[in-house]
Amino acid sequence: MTDTAPRPTLEAVAERAGVSRATVSRVVNGAHGVRDALADRVRRAVEELGYVPNQAARSLVTRRHDAVAVVAAEPETRVFADPYFAQQLRGISKELTAHDNQLVLLLTEGREDHARVGRYLAGGHVDGALVFSLHLDDPLPGLVRGAGVPTVFGGRPGWDDGRDDVVYVDSDNRGGARAAVRHLTGLGRTRIAHITGPLDQTSAADRLAGFRDVRADADAGLVARGDFTSGGGERAMRELLDRYPDLDAVFAANDLTAAGALRVLRERGRRVPDDVAVVGFDDMLPVAEETDPPLTTVRQDIEGMGRLMARLLLRGLDRDTAPEPTTGVSAGAPSGVILPTTLVRRASA
Amino acid sequence: MTDTAPRPTLEAVAERAGVSRATVSRVVNGAHGVRDALADRVRRAVEELGYVPNQAARSLVTRRHDAVAVVAAEPETRVFADPYFAQQLRGISKELTAHDNQLVLLLTEGREDHARVGRYLAGGHVDGALVFSLHLDDPLPGLVRGAGVPTVFGGRPGWDDGRDDVVYVDSDNRGGARAAVRHLTGLGRTRIAHITGPLDQTSAADRLAGFRDVRADADAGLVARGDFTSGGGERAMRELLDRYPDLDAVFAANDLTAAGALRVLRERGRRVPDDVAVVGFDDMLPVAEETDPPLTTVRQDIEGMGRLMARLLLRGLDRDTAPEPTTGVSAGAPSGVILPTTLVRRASA
DNA sequence: GTGAAAGCGCTAACAC
DNA sequence: GTGTTAGCGCTTTCAC
DSSP, X not given: OOOOOOOOOHHHHHHHHTSOHHHHHHHHTTOSOOOHHHHHXXXXXXXXXXXXXXXXXXXXXXXXXXXXXXXXXXXTSSTTTSTHHHHHHHHHHHHHHHTTOEEEEEEEOSHHHHHHHHHHHHTTOSSEEEEEOOBTTOSHHHHHHHHTOOEEEESOOSOOOSOTTOEEEEEOHHHHHHHHHXXXXXXXXXXXXXXXXXXXXXXXXHHHHHHXXXXXXXXXXXXXXXXSSHHHHHHHHXXXXXXXXXXXXXXXXXXXXXXXXXXXXXXXXXXXXXTOEEEOSBOOHHHHTTSSSOOBEEEEOHHHHHHHHHXXXXXXTTOOOOOOTTTTOOSSOOSEEEEOEEEXXXXXX | OOOOOOOOOHHHHHHHHTSOHHHHHHHHTTOSOOOHHHHHHHHHHHHHHTOOOOHHHHHHHHOOOOEEEEEEETTTSSTTTSTHHHHHHHHHHHHHHHTTXXXXXXXXXXXXXXXXXXXXXXXXXXXXXXXXXXXXXXSHHHHHXXXXXXEEEESOOSOOOSOTTOEEEEEOHHHHHHHHHHHHHHTTOOSEEEEOOOTTXXXXXXXXXXXXXXXXXXXXXXXXXXXXXXXXXXXXXXXXXXXXXXXXXXXXXXXXXXXXXXXXXXXXXXXXXTTOEEEOSBOOHHHHTTSSSOOXXXXXXXXXXXXXXXXXXXXXXXXXXXXXXXXXXXXXXXSEEEEOEEEEOOSOO
């Protein structure tokens, strides 16, 4: 572990180039109005000295950090159960990088961490925050608001207090669910069941709503509660099969759930998709492609969600962001942006 | 997106408490030698004003940031193919949090990003770096070294230039592989094949070495090259079966590979584990538990690796880290720390 | 034990 | 166009 060498300052560069600090500063920050000859001298001096601006000094005066916090509750979300969060992070990272912003990752494990996150956010270390809030009673959002930091949420926040300045990005869970169920009805299926996710998460609630949109008159018993895990999918599938031995289709709230359901169906001697058609949600590759048969499922643009979150935040921060005509973001302050989903047909339905 | 309110400064607190800035600074930084009465007054003022230190100002003088960069090459590693990296991140985050350090995530997509990362690291924004370097020819390590930032590597670096100041944390890939293969021989298997990972990654190379440790005299044909994906596992399994229709066991370099192998075995009418026993590596839950049959595999303490990386870095940074008697880290500057692996028995072998 | 004062390295008015 | 100067908010000698 090497020691950090003393780094050259603006002053040093100025001296070497024979100009004032102000001029060096202008050149370094790409300002206009410096004669080419001088600018070149400065650039050469920067090069020779290996000068790198001291961000702390800069932030102290500009009050900008070019850094954004990404806040996620680790145990409660499925952050680490699947690559979902990782993909969002990737999208966020790409977008932030493109605009020279750093990504500060704040993972919370429990209540003790909330105070810490609040303090950090309030501490003015970052210019904004990207917050993943998937639970109805998540304390994080309130906290972030209290900190007074510009924020974009990932996933539709559960609370809805009428404030229209809450910016969030979500994928079209409800529409995706509708598409899935319609696909099933299109296949001629008539006894279609749904295994939900944990209904305190808006994504799960929205998918259930989408199911109901299409199957408004379905028996209540055709909806079984799952928890986004394959074990939960197994349990729910058993329940459903016990109640409705003649069901011919299942829409599972996510791919893991579908994988569990698939196992139970096989165990009970049902052929998929012949006897029972199955559709999942997420298109989580390591799962959806590995099941037997491979899963027909609803794909969301997860990375795109991440990118968009970052973009919206940066835009709100008055950074120079390219206009974004494709995502349907309205001018002004969009409250929520919903990304489309697409049905991916494989063998299970 | 709310605006940031003007925050109170040390000065303001000092005035309110009727003391000097120096005294407030001492109290805030937990220094000794301030009379209790005064300290209390200061703390109250801090509370009332909602004072939070300005980190930029502090860094400017202390030259510390209490921040650590985590650098990972995104497309080349399996960073986002599975929850592996996410779990390490979690471990890292926990440890950093416990020592009041922030985590700055630097994801690189390709060569263009390297310069950026180098600049950032050299820019003195962080006190140290945690670098995931899984490829033999990864440019990142050299870059990080050039930046002169204290660093701990995740995974045994491929290069080995004799410098013993390279600190890294890895899990016992070789030992784990040995355990896996021994398990197979213990089962009475005699024709044991190995599907490797991409051999330019040290983890894959080490697992192959472990296989060879136990099966020194195995036919070269019993080793087929995979790439850590299930598709690669399928291809390799087909090859192996074509060459050795009588093989009775397979050690796959990771769980995804094993999942692919399992599919081909089923397709070819081999019963697992009766005809062919299969062992994977990683214990990547969403895969290992979902395969049919569930996978016997080698588990690594992934989160523990992350924690340990962070701990070693912080220690090298002279932070107050608790002594760590359990992991076998020697005093002084340990070069490489290898975490143990354990065999997890399920149904496939 | 406490305060005064000197910067840390940079940007942004403001002169020239 | 370019230089001068005054801080940004904090820590840290060094007096007292």
